[in-house]
Amino acid sequence: MKRISSCFCFVFVTLSLGACNPAQEPESTVASDGQIDLIVAGDYVVSMDAAGTVFEDGAVAIDDGVILAIGPASEIEATYSAKEVMPGDRRIVLPGLVNGHSHAAMTLLRGVADDLALMDWLNNYIFPAEVEFVDPEFVRIGTELACWEMIRGGTTTFVDMYYYPDTIAEVVDSCGMRALISATVIDQRSPDAENAGDSIDKGNGFIERWQGKNERITPIFGPHANYTLDKEQLAATRAAAMKFGVPISIHLSESPFEVQYSKDTYGTTSINMLESIGFFDGPTIAAHVVWPMPEEIPILAGRKVGVIHNPTSNMKIASGIAPITEMLEAGVRVGIGTDGAASNNDLDLWEEMRLASLLQKVDRMDPEALSATTVLTMATRGGATAIGLGDSIGSLEVGKKADVIQVAFDDVHHVPTYDVVSHLVFVTDEQDVASVVVDGKVLMREGTMLTIDTDRVAAEATALAARIQAALNERNEIQ
Numbered sequence: 001m002k003r004i005s006s007c008f009c010f011v012f013v014t015l016s017l018g019a020c021n022p023a024q025e026p027e028s029t030v031a032s033d034g035q036i037d038l039i040v041a042g043d044y045v046v047s048m049d050a051a052g053t054v055f056e057d058g059a060v061a062i063d064d065g066v067i068l069a070i071g072p073a074s075e076i077e078a079t080y081s082a083k084e085v086m087p088g089d090r091r092i093v094l095p096g097l098v099n100g101h102s103h104a105a106m107t108l109l110r111g112v113a114d115d116l117a118l119m120d121w122l123n124n125y126i127f128p129a130e131v132e133f134v135d136p137e138f139v140r141i142g143t144e145l146a147c148w149e150m151i152r153g154g155t156t157t158f159v160d161m162y163y164y165p166d167t168i169a170e171v172v173d174s175c176g177m178r179a180l181i182s183a184t185v186i187d188q189r190s191p192d193a194e195n196a197g198d199s200i201d202k203g204n205g206f207i208e209r210w211q212g213k214n215e216r217i218t219p220i221f222g223p224h225a226n227y228t229l230d231k232e233q234l235a236a237t238r239a240a241a242m243k244f245g246v247p248i249s250i251h252l253s254e255s256p257f258e259v260q261y262s263k264d265t266y267g268t269t270s271i272n273m274l275e276s277i278g279f280f281d282g283p284t285i286a287a288h289v290v291w292p293m294p295e296e297i298p299i300l301a302g303r304k305v306g307v308i309h310n311p312t313s314n315m316k317i318a319s320g321i322a323p324i325t326e327m328l329e330a331g332v333r334v335g336i337g338t339d340g341a342a343s344n345n346d347l348d349l350w351e352e353m354r355l356a357s358l359l360q361k362v363d364r365m366d367p368e369a370l371s372a373t374t375v376l377t378m379a380t381r382g383g384a385t386a387i388g389l390g391d392s393i394g395s396l397e398v399g400k401k402a403d404v405i406q407v408a409f410d411d412v413h414h415v416p417t418y419d420v421v422s423h424l425v426f427v428t429d430e431q432d433v434a435s436v437v438v439d440g441k442v443l444m445r446e447g448t449m450l451t452i453d454t455d456r457v458a459a460e461a462t463a464l465a466a467r468i469q470a471a472l473n474e475r476n477e478i479q
């Protein structure tokens with residue numbers, strides 16, 4: 001066994017992200033055969049660590065799913081022998097992106113109906129299609145389609161909320177991503193439960209089956225919202241989550257409708273109401289949070305609620321502009337998400353970063369609002385912290401899980417490159433991602449998907465979409 005003992009005295013370059021840091025000294029040992037699993041190199045390695053360290057001509061050494069070392073490529077390659085080396089020419093290395101809120105299987109409803117008022121869209125298209133078509137097969141195909149798109153776009157971790165969570169977990173298990181998967185709790189007949197009590201019971205079973213089964217998969221509860229569950233049901237869901245020690249994901253303070261509903265029903269707004277019942281006593285991932293009252297923002301910060309910003313969905317459904325800058329200034333943990341593909345209509349976190357920044361600038365009439373570095377942090381280390389995985393993912397640091405992506409910078413829209421972080425936020429698209437590694441395993445290499453049979457998934461999705469289209473045509477002709 002070869003132990004790396006020398007202190008790395010790396011010369012490195014720091015770019016726009018900030019101050020110099022000592023290079024990271026490896027703590028681990030390499031495999032007994034003398035070779036580590038993987039070296040990922042790049043013209044720049046953007047670590048997204050707290051100091052903002054960027055290595056020019058850098059590399060990341062990976063073994064057994066963990067980051068062993070990070071520094072200049074020449075030093076890494078001189079120190080380690082790896083079974084595979086991903087060359088870094090015109091490649092940018094950074095941590096995998098974290099999608100804090102999705103309904104993955106809704107990729108199958110991508111574009112089924114757009115440009116409609118919310119209730120028309122829901123009542124005449126989304127709900128009928130879900131009632132008729134959402135079963136384990138729908139969820140399997142839709143989640144595979146979503147994982148394909150997310151891997152292709154450099155997302156390595158996502159927080160999902162949909163029906164048949166066992167099926168979602170099976171897809172995540174086989175495609176190699178990392179996910180928090182919510183058992184949806186809703187007090188109405190849904191594709192997989194009769195009411196709130198039934199969905200909590202089924203959620204208990206899901207968490208018993210998956211807790212501790214696969215280190216990449218965290219089963220959690222997903223109470224839908226405070227207008228689809230009453231106070232007692234919300235409290236019962238939190239109690240169930242506490243029993244297992246798992247987080248909760250929920251839609252929170254998403255729309256003016258929800259704020260008004262909460263005032264009419266509970267005499268106060270959503271966040272105040274949830275605080276009054278001890279809902280935030282355990283870890284909470286709150287999607288949207290477009291309409292918090294000013295006095296509610298300190299509650300989110302104090303209770304360490306992870307807020308997930310979904311700018312495209314908030315714009316498309318005309319929910320409003322979330323006060324992201326105010327929440328960050330108050331110390332709220334803020335990540336970023338896509339929401340479902342029916343209200344986005346893709347799963348491209350690069351676009352979400354860009355829109356997040358632009359929306360805050362124009363809303364506040366302040367071009368310095370929500371800088372490129374801030375939104376890239378929301379999609380990496382900040383997002384990881386918001387969903388409770390900040391100690392293990394979200395930045396490239398020794399000892400963290402090896403969730404690493406390479407972005408190709410050879411397309412014309414990246415030429416020239418003055419500031420790599422600016423380009424990542426204001427230029428890069430999901431099509432620019434070249435290679436993706438999760439837990440040290442390569443899921444996509446230079447654009448080729450390795451864990452998903454894309455021809456099969458595309459054929460299955462197209463066939464199912466044709467059935468959905470025919471059923472909606474027939475339904476809407478009859479009406």
Ligand SMILES: [Zn+2]
Pocket residue numbers: 101102103251287339340
């Ligand atoms: Zn949602």
